[in-house]
Amino acid sequence: MVLRTALVVAALAAITFAARAEDRSVLLNCKAMVERASKNTGTATEAELTRCRQVIREWALRDARTTVDEQGRPLK
Structure with missing residues (x-):
């Protein structure tokens, strides 16, 4: 039960980190x-270019x- 809970928490954390927005840099x-x-x-590799695009x-x-x-x- 504890292992399953830990896996669920880890999966949610991975999704959250992947979904956060990059900064302008x-x-x-x-x-x-x-x-x-x-x-x-x-x-650059094709994978890097695809990610950047x-x-x-x-x-x-x-x-x-x-x-x-x-x-x-407000924007003008």
Whole structure:
């Protein structure tokens, strides 16, 4: 019973950590990586590029839904 509870807690923790949003520095790093990869082939693996493209897409969707900036001021 204790083992099963521990497994459930571990699974929920893993899901929670995977679902948390990246900060804007991750977005900036991914944009830079994709830019470098478009100029030079072989600078990043396909898995890294796929993940970065996903991060960029998620940020674009998040920014489209946002009505305030990072300081909480309304967007113009």
